Amino acid sequence: MFKIIASMIVSIMALMAWPVQAAKELYVIEFTPPGGNYNRMNLALSAQAAKRGYDIKEVRVNRCKGIENWRRANSNKPAIHAFDWLEDAARIVEPDNPASCDLELTKDRVITVNHVFNVHFCSMSKDKVRSADSLFNNPNLKVGYVKTNAASEMGFTSTISMVNAKARQIPFKGAADQSQALLSGDIDIGIVQIPINFESIGATCFAQTNFNGIVDPGSIDLSKKFPSSIWSRYGSSQGYVGYNIDVNEFRAMALEASRTDERFLQQYKLGAAKKGVLAGESPEQQWTWIQNYINNFRKIAVEKK
Amino acid sequence: MDIWGIIASAALGSVMGVVAGLLPGISVGKILLLAVLLIQDFNPVELMVVYVSLMVVGQYMDAVPAIFLGVPGETSAIPAATESRGLRERGLALHAVRLTALGRMLGSLAVLVVTIPLMSSMLSATWVFSVKTQMIVLTLALIGIAVTGRNTRWQNSLLMAAGFVLAAVGYNFYLDINVLTFGIPDLYDGLPLICVMLGLYVTPMIMDFRGFPKQDLQHHQHDQTPIHGIKRFVGTITGSGLWGSLIGLVPGVSYILSSNMAYMMTKRRRIAQKQYRDGDLHCVVASETATNTGVFSSLLPLMMFGIPITLSESIIWSLMIENSANFANGQFLVQNWPVLISVFLAVNVVGLLLAWPLAKPILQQFIRVPITWLKALTILICIATVYQLGAFNGVAIFYLVCYTLMTIVGFMIRRFDLLPLIFVFILQAPIEQAFMTAYRLYF
Numbered sequence: 001m002f003k004i005i006a007s008m009i010v011s012i013m014a015l016m017a018w019p020v021q022a023a024k025e026l027y028v029i030e031f032t033p034p035g036g037n038y039n040r041m042n043l044a045l046s047a048q049a050a051k052r053g054y055d056i057k058e059v060r061v062n063r064c065k066g067i068e069n070w071r072r073a074n075s076n077k078p079a080i081h082a083f084d085w086l087e088d089a090a091r092i093v094e095p096d097n098p099a100s101c102d103l104e105l106t107k108d109r110v111i112t113v114n115h116v117f118n119v120h121f122c123s124m125s126k127d128k129v130r131s132a133d134s135l136f137n138n139p140n141l142k143v144g145y146v147k148t149n150a151a152s153e154m155g156f157t158s159t160i161s162m163v164n165a166k167a168r169q170i171p172f173k174g175a176a177d178q179s180q181a182l183l184s185g186d187i188d189i190g191i192v193q194i195p196i197n198f199e200s201i202g203a204t205c206f207a208q209t210n211f212n213g214i215v216d217p218g219s220i221d222l223s224k225k226f227p228s229s230i231w232s233r234y235g236s237s238q239g240y241v242g243y244n245i246d247v248n249e250f251r252a253m254a255l256e257a258s259r260t261d262e263r264f265l266q267q268y269k270l271g272a273a274k275k276g277v278l279a280g281e282s283p284e285q286q287w288t289w290i291q292n293y294i295n296n297f298r299k300i301a302v303e304k305k
Numbered sequence: 306m307d308i309w310g311i312i313a314s315a316a317l318g319s320v321m322g323v324v325a326g327l328l329p330g331i332s333v334g335k336i337l338l339l340a341v342l343l344i345q346d347f348n349p350v351e352l353m354v355v356y357v358s359l360m361v362v363g364q365y366m367d368a369v370p371a372i373f374l375g376v377p378g379e380t381s382a383i384p385a386a387t388e389s390r391g392l393r394e395r396g397l398a399l400h401a402v403r404l405t406a407l408g409r410m411l412g413s414l415a416v417l418v419v420t421i422p423l424m425s426s427m428l429s430a431t432w433v434f435s436v437k438t439q440m441i442v443l444t445l446a447l448i449g450i451a452v453t454g455r456n457t458r459w460q461n462s463l464l465m466a467a468g469f470v471l472a473a474v475g476y477n478f479y480l481d482i483n484v485l486t487f488g489i490p491d492l493y494d495g496l497p498l499i500c501v502m503l504g505l506y507v508t509p510m511i512m513d514f515r516g517f518p519k520q521d522l523q524h525h526q527h528d529q530t531p532i533h534g535i536k537r538f539v540g541t542i543t544g545s546g547l548w549g550s551l552i553g554l555v556p557g558v559s560y561i562l563s564s565n566m567a568y569m570m571t572k573r574r575r576i577a578q579k580q581y582r583d584g585d586l587h588c589v590v591a592s593e594t595a596t597n598t599g600v601f602s603s604l605l606p607l608m609m610f611g612i613p614i615t616l617s618e619s620i621i622w623s624l625m626i627e628n629s630a631n632f633a634n635g636q637f638l639v640q641n642w643p644v645l646i647s648v649f650l651a652v653n654v655v656g657l658l659l660a661w662p663l664a665k666p667i668l669q670q671f672i673r674v675p676i677t678w679l680k681a682l683t684i685l686i687c688i689a690t691v692y693q694l695g696a697f698n699g700v701a702i703f704y705l706v707c708y709t710l711m712t713i714v715g716f717m718i719r720r721f722d723l724l725p726l727i728f729v730f731i732l733q734a735p736i737e738q739a740f741m742t743a744y745r746l747y748f
Contacts, residue, residue, distance in 0.1 A: 202633030
């Protein structure tokens with residue numbers, strides 16, 4: 001009788017304990033629509049985490065502000081998400097903007113900085129020399145850019161002003177809108193981070209900023225033309241952030257995903273250059289780099305005020 | 306080229322189209338997002354085939370819930386939903402579904418006959434993307450809305466202004482200010498279209514739903530096919546088809562504008578001829594035909610130039626770009642047009658063959674349900690749609706609150722024709738974009 005009761009107690013305790021052992025839960029926060037870069041990056045890291053026994057729970061929120069709100073309500077839950085440091089810079093540029101988010105990022109919450117995109121100047125003109133000349137000297141130049149948040153607008157408009165202070169700057173909501181304007185001739189030049197978006201419609205990308213020391217062959221290196229401007233080395237950078245997790249474990253997973261996962265490798269086909277963890281930098285070096293990146297925006301924001 | 310890959314892609318797209326068309330709230334864009342993982346490794350031609358099949362079959366099936374229940378799955382089906390009550394009361398609902406399917410097919414054939422010889426010269430027609438062209442078309446659309454419908458012009462103008470203000474709620478991209486957000490973070494992205502459309506317009510109509518008269522099925526049994534009566538609609542189909550294909554090129558609103566403009570123009574003509582009555586078949590056929598030809602036109606910029614002009618096209622375009630599609634100098638269309646045109650024709654036949662026989666059993670099921678239950682079921686579908694889309698965006702409660710408030714307002718002002726308000730709500734973003742971009746370019 002005692003054995004039966006004891007075995008029942010043990011069984012019940014085991015059953016109660018089982019979900020705790022298996023519940024190595026991990027919340028993966030999606031803050032942009034499925035199908036984009038962030039979604040693919042999240043899926044790549046989720047796949048690695050699932051292999052290591054994590055129970056993946058997808059959380060869908062709206063924009064970066066949604067991450068902040070979710071985090072406040074779930075401060076103890078283990079969570080990860082792909083991220084662009086431009087989102088963090090937006091808070092510095094416009095702290096009162098309701099879309100700006102404060103994720104209280106610290107070194108321990110940065111899993112990796114992965115890759116960077118330069119800013120490319122593209123034109124439908126076949127004549128690269130004429131385009132370049134037009135880029136720097138034409139007082140009636142119309143240049144389009146995609147505005148995603150306050151920081152991206154500051155980055156793009158400052159970069160345009162650097163190369164041609166008299167150019168008209170035309171904001172667009174997305175790459176597709178900008179492509180239409182470029183194709184119809186409404187704008188002379190479009191600037192973009194993923195050049196394949198414009199190259200696929202027959203545009204030529206002929207000049208670019210130098211964010212990571214890598215410039216496409218044949219393209220004008222703006223960091224040489226404007227060496228004193230921080231915007232000649234401007235771009236965007238993507239990586240991973242995590243909360244209540246073992247950062248070292250996830251850093252190893254991110255590295256593995258970046259080497260093997262097709263979804264991740266897609267980034268390089270689109271023109272991303274390896275940075276941070278993929279370039280062999282230590283967590284400290286990556287954190288310093290992020291601080292410098294955001295500080296650039298802080299300085300300019302102060303100057304503009 | 307792998308012919309089986311093309312057939313499989315067309316079949317997959319058609320199945321997705323049936324789901325998107327029959328289930329309100331599951332839009333083409335939404336189903337594409339859900340299927341991204343499934344299709345992301347398809348080659349560019351297969352991706353385009355999936356998209357063409359999804360769009361075409363989806364539009365054929367979309368008429369079924371719009372006409373039978375008055376619930377439009379997509380904004381392009383709003384005119385059909387508007388006429389649905391009259392169609393049901395006159396026992397013409399089934400007839401209308403089949404007639405519009407036939408109209409779509411004929412309209413698509415007409416637009417193909419006109420477009421194919423012009424394709425090479427269309428490659429240089431990049432002016433259609435110009436902000437000036439967009440401003441002209443949108444201004445004409447606004448004038449069209451103001452002078453159409455059963456409201457007075459003053460009432461239309463006020464409703465249009467209300468639609469503009471409602472759509473302006475949220476963060477203004479061009480002015481960098483928040484408009485009427487009252488410090489509520491969820492309003493930053495504006496009022497959701499689905500809540501405004503279902504709450505303000507559709508739900509009050511459902512409350513007035515008086516069910517299906519028995520003669521709907523009987524009517525159709527006597528009049529076995531609308532084919533013999535199609536002659537009366539040839540003018541409507543041809544005119545709205547060609548008009549719809551032109552308007553379908555307008556970025557941002559494309560076939561939604563085609564459908565609504567064709568509806569308004571036909572309604573205006575029918576009223577002037579003193580032939581219009583609620584549940585007007587000509588109006589429904591015109592809007593549905595224009596939707597299909599507008600869909601075809603909306604595909605042209607994507608196939609010719611690699612320019613997506615609708616949200617759902619942006620999704621498929623980004624997948625195609627990632628899979629090395631090259632649109633420079635019209636290469637993609639030049640290399641693949643025989644396949645794409647064949648698929649377009651084939652899926653039109655599939656859409657017709659699906660819509661025609663499926664409509665009757667679906668209607669039979671609806672007729673069996675008591676009217677009170679049917680109303681409750683339809684409103685439940687609206688609520689589920691709103692909740693589901695809200696949950697997808699992480700703001701389900703906000704969506705439900707918006708829907709409830711809009712339903713209350715919609716019920717209070719239901720004696721007016723609210724189509725101008727809804728239409729301007731949809732057009733506000735492209736109007737603002739065209740005018741603000743023009744201002745920055747030229748002033």
